Amino acid sequence: MRGYDRSRLALALAFAALTGVATAAVGQGITEDDLATLRKTAVVDNPEPPVMRPQGNTDLRQVRNYPEQPPVIPHKIEGYQVDASFNKCLTCHSRTAIEESQAPMISITHFMDRDGQFLASISPRRYFCNQCHVPQHEVRDPVENTFVDVDSLLQDGQ
């Protein structure tokens, strides 16, 4: 009996303490340091957007950070039409186009349907290039990137 009463008292106290803290927090306002956010502006204000950088257009292939990474696009793709009617990427990267364009051909894995069967041409599930392949912009990282390449990882382990 007594134990039950005590626990109820403790619960009531904890509740009172919590509401007290909550009220205090509302009164003070939450400082920026308490929140992990990239938005450095109050929720009601619109922050100044960062300056838009042009898409990278070097045409030089970039390293893949891990073997399975879809290669990034080293050129501008602004205004490229990729929809159910037409795929602009394929005008250079399709099997029959690469002789003229000298662009890398889309990987043969893209011809495979979900049952592992190879089709004559690109499989519909791999049709929308931008789902995996993206152009690059020259920008400073908004947060520090701690990614470690697998080679460096192996080297450090030795």
Place this chain on the structure above:
Amino acid sequence: MWSFAKRIWTTLRRPSAYFSLGFLTIGSFVAGIIFWGGFNTAMELTNTETFCVGCHEMRENVFAELKTTIHYANRSGVRATCPDCHVPHGWTDKIGRKVAASKEVWGKIFGTINTPEKFNAHRLTMAQHEWARFKANDSLECRNCHSEQSMDFTRQSLRAAEAHQRFLVTGEKTCIDCHKGIAHQLPKGVATTYPQDRGDQAADLKTYLSQ
């Protein structure tokens, strides 16, 4: 009927009995200026973007698509209007195109493309007509602004410079061969330079999406 025609013919053949030669000469000259100028002014009126987008068929479809492209919005603010690309600038060719455009008046009257669905159904045919025209005149309407001589390949991306050196300079291809769909959406079933790979792709995709 025959006698009426004969009477007109005799009147036309008879020298004027009332008007002086001076009046007839100068009068015809002035009337010529007025009629010729009027004709050209009226034609130029049909050669403006305001005229083209006066119809919803153009305004809602192709003009709306143009707005997102570099030929409408860009850093320097120089832009192409409809007739810059779709009507030849030389007078004779322009008249030829205008006569051909009477088909478009027919289409307008009978509502051939008056809904987005109808427009898209005809899109490929219409596009192919334009591509054929560009192909035939060596992309003249592109070259009215984009001069091969003034193109500095060193200021282009490697990819563009190489392609232009290989295909444009050698005359192997003309602008439209590679730059289809630069100002408007491309329709289904486009055979660009590389037809084989693309054949049934759009059809496949439709089946896939409907699954």
